[in-house]
Amino acid sequence: MTSGNHQAELASAYLFHLAKERRLSPLTCESYARDIRALLNLAQETPLDRLQIHHVRRFAAQLHGEGFSGRSLARMLSAWRGFYRYLTRDHGYASNPCDGIRAPKSPKTLPHTLSPDEAAKLLEFPASDDLMALRDKAMFELCYSSGLRLGELAGLKPEDLSLDDGTARVIGKGGKTRIVPVGSKAAQALREWMKQRQTLAKPGETGLFMSRYGKNISRRSIDQRLKIQALRQGVSANIHPHVLRHSFASHLLQSSGDLRAVQEMLGHASISTTQVYTHLDFQHLSKIYDATHPRARKKEKS
Incomplete structure (x- = not known):
C-alpha cells in the first residue's frame, strides 16, 4: 500500500470516528474533511508520522500567503490538531506537530444584522x-x-x-x-x-x-x-x-x-x-x- 493511500485511509477512519462516535453534524464533518484534505495535499509525499512542527508552520504560512484569513487558519489548525490527537491515541503516532502553533490574528468583524x-x-x-x-x-x-x-x-x-x-x-x-x-x-x-x-x-x-x-x-x-x-x-x-x-x-x-x-x-x-x-x-x-x-x-x- 502506498503512503498516499494509507494516509487517505487514516483520514477516512478519522472522519468516520467524528460522524459515528462523536456524532458531529454532516456539515461539521464536511468542514473537517476539507481541512484534512488540505493537510494531505500540503504534505504531498511526506508521511504524516514524519511531519514536524516546522513543516506545519510552513504550511500555515503558505496558506496565509494564498489569502487564508487568520480565522480560517485557526479552524484548519484545530482540525489538524484533532486529527493528530486521534492518530496518537489510536494509531501509535509519537507526537502532535500541530501543538503550540497559532494562526495569525485577523481583525475582529462583527456579524451583520438587520435593524x-x-x-x-x-x-x-x-x-x-x-x-x-x-x-x-x-x-x-x-x-x-x-x-x-x-x-x-x-x-x-x-x-x-x-x-x-x-x-x-x-x-x-x-x-x-x-x-x-x-x-x-x-x-x-x-x-x-x-x-x-x-x-x-x-x-x-x-x-x-x-x-x-x-x-x-x-x-x-x-x-x-x-x-x-x-x-x-x-x-x-x-x-x-x-x-x-x-x-x-x-x-x-x-x-x-x-x-x-x-x-x-x-x-x-x-x-x-x-x-x-x-x-x-x-x-x-x-x-x-x-x-x-x-x-x-x-x-x-x-
Whole structure:
C-alpha cells in the first residue's frame, strides 16, 4: 500500500470516528474533511508520522500567503490538531506537530444584522394566495423569532412544534436538543402553513417544510428563497438565514440585556460565543449617543 493511500485511509477512519462516535453534524464533518484534505495535499509525499512542527508552520504560512484569513487558519489548525490527537491515541503516532502553533490574528468583524425596521420590512409580505410564499413566511418568521441555525430550520419536523405552548424542540450542534420560544407572528404563519403542508408532502417525507416537489426542503433552497425575498422587499441583497439568527440575538439583547438567556436560546456551549452580541449592542447605543447627546453631536457648519 502506498503512503498516499494509507494516509487517505487514516483520514477516512478519522472522519468516520467524528460522524459515528462523536456524532458531529454532516456539515461539521464536511468542514473537517476539507481541512484534512488540505493537510494531505500540503504534505504531498511526506508521511504524516514524519511531519514536524516546522513543516506545519510552513504550511500555515503558505496558506496565509494564498489569502487564508487568520480565522480560517485557526479552524484548519484545530482540525489538524484533532486529527493528530486521534492518530496518537489510536494509531501509535509519537507526537502532535500541530501543538503550540497559532494562526495569525485577523481583525475582529462583527456579524451583520438587520435593524428591527429592516427585519419587519423583510417579513411583512403577503402569503395567503401562494403556497410557496406561505411556506417561506413560516420559515423566515420562525428563523427570526427563535434564532435558529440553517441546519436546525431545515431539520425540523411537525412534531417538534408545540404552538399552543409557543415553543419548538430543536436539535442543534452535536445532537444537543433545546427548547426555543416561538413568537406569535411565527406561530400564526406556521399554523397557516401546517394547514397546507399535506397538499405538498410526498409519502414518507417527514420534514416540516416541503419543496414544491413534495420533498423535504434543502438548506440551499432556504438560503436562495431568503435572498429572493430580501430583493423583493428592498432589503440588502446580502441576506442569508444566519443574518436572521444574528438579528434575533442582537434585538433580544438590546431589549432584555440578559446575555445568559440569549446564550441558552441560541444553543451556544460557551458564553464567550454569545458575547459578540454585546459589541453589537454597544454599537447600537453608541449611535444613539452620538445622535442625541448634546456633547456628542457634531456642530453644524455655519
